[in-house]
Structures are given as C-alpha cells and as structure tokens.
Amino acid sequence: MSVWVNGTVVERIDWNDKLFTLKVEADTDPFVAGQFTKLGLEQEGERLQRAYSYVNAPSQQPLEFLAVAVEDGSLSPRLQDLHPGDQLMVAKRATGFMVLDEVPAGRDMWMLATGTAVGPFLSMLRSDDTWEQFETFNLVYAVRELRDMAYLEEIRALEAARPEQFRFVPVVSRESIDGMLQGRIPELISQGKIQEYADTPITPSRSQVMICGNPDMIRDTVAVLEGMKLRKNLRRTPGQITMEKYW
Numbered sequence: 001m002s003v004w005v006n007g008t009v010v011e012r013i014d015w016n017d018k019l020f021t022l023k024v025e026a027d028t029d030p031f032v033a034g035q036f037t038k039l040g041l042e043q044e045g046e047r048l049q050r051a052y053s054y055v056n057a058p059s060q061q062p063l064e065f066l067a068v069a070v071e072d073g074s075l076s077p078r079l080q081d082l083h084p085g086d087q088l089m090v091a092k093r094a095t096g097f098m099v100l101d102e103v104p105a106g107r108d109m110w111m112l113a114t115g116t117a118v119g120p121f122l123s124m125l126r127s128d129d130t131w132e133q134f135e136t137f138n139l140v141y142a143v144r145e146l147r148d149m150a151y152l153e154e155i156r157a158l159e160a161a162r163p164e165q166f167r168f169v170p171v172v173s174r175e176s177i178d179g180m181l182q183g184r185i186p187e188l189i190s191q192g193k194i195q196e197y198a199d200t201p202i203t204p205s206r207s208q209v210m211i212c213g214n215p216d217m218i219r220d221t222v223a224v225l226e227g228m229k230l231r232k233n234l235r236r237t238p239g240q241i242t243m244e245k246y247w
C-alpha cells in the first residue's frame with residue numbers, strides 16, 4: 001500500500017493543447033533520476049491514481065511531471081484541469097529500475113523516448129553525477145509533430161553546453177522538419193540513420209540503451225537491437241537494453 005502526501009500545484013506549463021508540465025510542492029521521499037511516483041485525485045470517494053515519472057533532478061524542487069491528456073483517459077484530463085494552488089495526491093515513495101545504477105558500464109549511453117517519456121531522461125540529464133558515467137549521451141526524442149516536442153529549448157541549451165558529450169536526435173513522425181529525422185525509432189535505427197545523425201555507432205561492446213514510452217516502439221526497437229546482437233539487461237544476465245513501458 002502506498003503512503004500518500006498532499007501536493008500543491010505551484011506552476012504549470014502548456015506545451016500545446018494536450019501536453020503540459022505540472023510543478024508540484026509535496027513532501028515526498030528522495031528518489032533516483034529515472035524513477036516514477038504516482039499521482040492521484042479523489043473522485044466520488046475513490047482515489048484515481050496513475051504512474052508519472054519525475055522530470056526534476058533529485059536535487060531540484062519543486063517536483064515536476066510532464067503529462068499528456070489522453071483522449072477519454074480517466075486521470076490525465078483531470079490533471080490537465082489543475083492550476084496553481086490546486087491540490088493533488090502524490091505517492092511518497094518512488095519506484096522504478098530504469099536508472100543509471102542498474103545499467104552496466106559502457107562507452108555510449110542511448111536514451112530513446114517517445115512523447116512524455118523524455119521526462120525521466122531529462123531528470124537524469126539534469127543531474128550532475130550522470131555525466132561522469134558515460135563518455136557520450138545520445139538523446140533520441142520522437143514525437144508526432146514538432147509542437148509535441150516539450151523542453152526543446154532546454155535540450156538545445158544542453159547541446160550547446162556539452163557539445164562533446166551530448167547529442168540530441170530529434171525525430172518527428174508526421175512532419176518533415178529541417179534538421180530533424182522523420183519516421184519511427186526502430187526503422188531509423190535499422191537504417192542506421194539515428195547512428196549517422198549522432199555520429200555514434202550502436203554496438204554491444206560500446207552501447208547501453210535505455211528505452212521508454214510507447215510499448216509498440218519499445219517492442220519493435222528491442223527486436224531491431226537484438227538483431228544487432230544487443231541483449232536485454234537483466235539483473236542475472238547483464239545486457240545492453242533497459243526499458244520502461246508507459247502502458
């Protein structure tokens with residue numbers, strides 16, 4: 001059973017009409033970058049609750065969550081109705097194994113995200129100690145349209161601040177945007193386009209890959225990576241692929 005604490009929305013950012021960030025003040029336990037907690041709202045005496053990844057670094061306050069209002073979704077449209085000053089429930093303890101401590105050593109870290117799943121990677125990239133763990137960090141962020149790409153300015157600033165260590169590979173599936181790749185992550189990896197864009201190969205000896213978000217993308221990407229001889233990272237048999245499905 002989760003222990004819940006009260007949270008207060010202190011800020012919200014609307015990236016488009018469905019995609020939003022909530023910044024929340026709540027007295028939760030410490031977490032590790034990449035982990036998620038649960039957000040909840042009372043409805044007719046029952047608590048509606050879902051998992052949401054922390055976007056803030058563990059050292060940062062307030063807590064920050066990136067969410068999309070899913071059409072006909074139970075909780076997410078109600079979260080989108082919240083404004084500064086409104087209350088919600090936050091599970092005190094965070095969980096999740098998509099964290100750098102669970103990943104074996106390697107040269108290049110790949111972070112593959114669809115949509116809101118960029119959040120846990122931002123939490124890692126906002127943490128200073130992350131940068132000591134791999135020589136390069138390659139963030140692949142796939143959305144349908146450019147307007148769905150949250151935090152673009154912050155990611156571009158990171159690129160400028162760490163040109164040797166950080167590469168950003170923006171992917172848009174439904175629009176052709178200058179300087180961005182078009183398509184889906186699995187096909188773009190099997191065609192070598194993502195590796196070419198980042199100027200970094202993906203191989204079992206030098207790569208570690210974290211994949212987060214849409215389960216179809218994860219399934220198809222794992223199949224492509226396994227075809228390239230990468231293996232799932234399990235506690236008993238360490239490999240190169242660590243993942244977290246959002247549904």
Ligand SMILES: Cc1cc2nc3c(=O)[nH]c(=O)nc-3n(C[C@H](O)[C@H](O)[C@H](O)COP(=O)(O)OP(=O)(O)OC[C@H]3O[C@@H](n4cnc5c(N)ncnc54)[C@H](O)[C@@H]3O)c2cc1C
Pocket residue numbers: 036050051052053054065066067068070072073074075076077115116117119244245246247
């Ligand atoms: C470990 C974990 C971490 C998560 N972190 C986040 C997060 O940081 N931000 C976030 O927005 N969601 C996140 N989710 C998904 C979130 O928990 C909810 O499922 C989502 O907000 C929909 O809830 P709902 O009650 O509105 O929809 P429901 O009525 O429960 O409908 C669920 C359906 O919504 C769709 N869906 C769910 N999540 C998403 C999504 N993120 N993007 C697009 N479609 C989606 C799927 O089709 C799914 O079948 C996470 C899920 C898990 C398991």
